[in-house]
Amino acid sequence: MTPKELRDFCLSFNAAVEDFPFAPEIPVFKVLGKMFALSWMDSEPLKVNLKCDPEDAIRLRGEHEGLIIPGYHMNKRHWNTVTVDGALPDRLVRELIEDSYDLVVAGLPRAERLRLDRG
Numbered sequence: 566m567t568p569k570e571l572r573d574f575c576l577s578f579n580a581a582v583e584d585f586p587f588a589p590e591i592p593v594f595k596v597l598g599k600m601f602a603l604s605w606m607d608s609e610p611l612k613v614n615l616k617c618d619p620e621d622a623i624r625l626r627g628e629h630e631g632l633i634i635p636g637y638h639m640n641k642r643h644w645n646t647v648t649v650d651g652a653l654p655d656r657l658v659r660e661l662i663e664d665s666y667d668l669v670v671a672g673l674p675r676a677e678r679l680r681l682d683r684g
Contacts, residue, residue, distance in 0.1 A: 566655045568606040571613060574659060575602050578666045579681050597677050601669040602662060603639075610650035612637075613658075615665035617645045625661075629653060 566574075575581060575594040581601075584593045594602040604613040614636050617625065622645050625633045632653055636644025649658055670678060 566611070566649050566651075566658055568604070568611055570655075571604060571611065571649060571658075571662075572606070574662060575604075575666075578663075581666070596666060596669055597673055597681070599669045599673065601665045610648050612646055612648055613662070614639055614644050614646050615661050616643055616668045617661070617665065618668065619643060621664075 572583065572592065576583060578596065578601075580596050582595055584595055585591065586593055587603075590605065590607045592604055592606060593600050594604075600616075602613055602615055604611070619642050622635075622643070625645060626635070632648045632650075633645050635641035635646070637646045639646075645661075647653070647658060647661055670681060673681075
């Protein structure tokens with residue numbers, strides 16, 4: 566997955582936007598103001614921080630040692646840093662991004678979730 570493909574996929578979700586609160590080379594992808602992905606687009610290899618269910622986070626780190634690690638500069642219980650260099654299947658990376666988006670949406674107030682469903 567290329568940086569452009571990562572960006573395009575993150576922005577394909579309902580109400581997803583790109584923001585740059587930290588630096589111009591570090592896009593943060595949000596849904597209704599809540600972050601679901603953060604990436605270092607210029608890094609080699611490409612990396613992305615994604616929200617994850619705590620039990621799944623531990624399992625994924627064990628199954629993909631070195632490629633999925635505790636979230637860099639994030640709550641390590643709820644976030645993973647995923648290396649996107651081709652070693653992980655793109656399908657898995659897309660699933661992890663979608664799971665992150667879904668977890669964030671699930672945590673939104675009911676009225677905002679309903680607004681997303683109608684959007």
